Amino acid sequence: MMHWYLTWLTSLNVAYATLDTPEKRAAxxxxxxxxxxxxxxxxELPTLVADCRPFxxxxxxxxxxxxxxxxxxxxxxxxxxxxxSLSRCSVLCYRRQxxxxxxxxxxxxxxxxxxxxSVIAEGVNSPVYVGWERNAAGKLGPRSVDLSASFDPARLMENALELNLQLMRWRLAPTLDLEAVASAKCLLLGAGTLGCSVARCLISWGVRYITFVDNGVVSYSNPARQSLYTARDCWDGGRPKCDAAAEALSAVSPAVHARGENLRVPMAGHSVPAHAEEHVQADVQRLEALVAEHDAVFLLLDTREARWLPTVVxxxxxxxxxxAxxxxxxxLVMRHGIAGDNGEKLGxxxxxxxxxxxxSTRDRTLDQQCTVTRPGVGAMAxxxxxxxxxxxxxxxxxxxxxxxxxxxASGENPLGLVPHQIRGFLARHVYMMPTYAAFPMCTACSQPVLDEYAHRGWEFVLQVLNDAAYLERLTGLSRLHEETDVDQVWALSDSEESASSGS
Incomplete structure (x- = not known):
């Protein structure tokens, strides 16, 4: 037994590095x-032996x-x-570190x-196993250890995020329910400025299930404000936002189950041609199924009327x-109320x-249809x-x-108050948290609307899409408008009489 010649080590290391498969490196x-x-x-061993070359x-x-x-x-x-059939040879035990x-x-x-x-032949069947222990089944065999949690980069990243959240619970908020957050399935309607900001914050909290719904494509103005997109997403006409956002979110956090749904949310007051009714009905049914699959719905759409149908569903x-x-x-950031046992509900x-x-887009020029906002407002909201x-x-x-x-009362929640609304005014750096109860004549969550939707389904939705004023008639807002107009007429009449009598 002797050490390998040091003068040949460098050459051996270089030659060994050229072996490109584990089989070639084994022997x-x-x-x-x-x-x-x-x-x-x-x-090549027989050739070397025949040529009497050292090896x-x-x-x-x-x-x-x-x-x-x-x-x-x-x-x-x-x-x-x-x-x-060799009887003698020199063996190199190559140890590389x-x-x-x-x-x-x-x-x-x-x-x-x-x-x-002869010794080798006699020892073929004895012993059968060398160096193996009995496993849980009582049989001799190799033992294996799963080290994926220690070496897989995706698992290491997931564990690091969990550790950061666990530190919050261990040191500052012992009653923080991280499991409820991680298991929540979130549906994000809109993958624009708000959608990207919300998604990044949700994965920071450990949310694992996020679905983006959008029917737009990434434009050249988007990547600067919408943090999940890059310039490459704008090329060749732009990638669908929902797919690009889901892919980017998975790249940021591989543990997240993110997916995209290329879906146009039907909007109240946007009439539907007869030839498109079947397609729009399929969109409504898909939206209903998506809401049913998730625990929380984020309304992050561009227009007010686009939020009506998701609110009803x-x-x-x-x-x-x-x-938002x-x-x-x-x-404005707010949560919609859900009726409690006492029947009270937030608006x-x-x-x-x-x-x-x-x-809201009718009779508006293109620049009036675009949302113009200070860059920091979207991230804050x-x-x-x-x-x-x-x-x-x-x-x-x-x-x-x-x-x-x-x-x-807020002390019962480890994160403090849970307001109904947060209204921010950046020009004055003022923030308000108003609260109001559900409006009995609300065009989205009032009982007449919910009953009509439950009873008529698609027929009701189609009627609202073609005639948004129907909601005002259904909820009684039209009658309220008429009564208000009459009161204003009487008030104006009284003021005219007072003025004429005083002259």
Missing amino acids: FLVVPMREEVQIQPLE YLAFSDPSTSPIHPGWPLRNLLALVVHHY ARHGHVDSSHSLILDVQLCA AATQRKIVIN ALGFDTF CYFCSDVVGPAD GALAAELLVGLLQSPLKGRCPTSDDAE
Whole structure:
């Protein structure tokens, strides 16, 4: 037994690095030359023996013992004796390690081995197994260890994110329910500025299931403000936003199950031609199915009327709804109410209006149809929308969680108050948190609307799409408008009489 010649180590290391498969690296022949070595496959062994050329039978040795070779040598020697009938050979136990960026094989061994074919033949059947233990079934066999959690980069990243969230619970909020957040399935209607911001915040909280719904494509103006897109997504006419957003989100966090749905949400007041009714009906049915599959729905669409149908569907299915809307330097983030056991319910996005949704893009120029907002407003609203959902999930009542300004009541939630609305005014850096109850004449969540939708389904939706004023007649808003007009006439008449009598 002796150490490998140090003058040939560099040549051997370089030659070994050229072997491109594990099979070639497992066992090979080393042929020494004058100042270098050559590596040849085992098939060349008969030729080397016939030519009486010196060679070393080499193998990748996993052993760390300074004097003993590893177990693979047993099989290699048996192979050589059986096929080539050698009686003596020199063996190189090649041990290669990388240390501080340098390859070191100086601890490799050279063995001079005398082979006996009769001993090898007698030992074929005895022992059957060497070095194996009995497994759980009581049979001799190899043991395996799953190290994927320690070496898989995706698993390592997932564990790092979980550790960051666990630190919040361990050190600051012991009652924080991270499992409720991770298991929540979120449906994001809109994959624009708000959709991208909400999605990034949700995965930071550990949300695993996110679905994007959008029918637009990535345009050249999007990547600067919409954080899930790059310039490449704009090329060749633009990729579908829903697919590009889902793919980007999975690239950011491989543990996230993100998918895209290329779907146009039917809008109240946007009439449907007869030839398109079947297609629009399929869109409505798909939207209903998506809402049913998820726990929370985010309304992040561009127009007011686009939020009407998702609001009705989610209210019927009693889903959590988070709504976010942007102005130039203002934003609104709110949650829709779900009726509690006492029948009380917070208002929805449409409860503060006394008019029904209509086509807001009609008779508007292109620049008037575009949303113009300060760049930071979208990120602020998106972050607050995600935080509002997480706060709701910490309450045992979830979507029926009441609002309260009472500090003692807010102490029950590890994340503090869960407001109904957050209205921000960036020009003055003022933030308000108003609360209002559901409006009995609301065009989206009032009982007449929900009953009509439950009873007539698609026929009701189609009627609203073609005639948004029908909602005002159904809820009684039309009658309210008429009564208001009459009151104004009487008030004006009284003021005229007073003025004439005083002259």
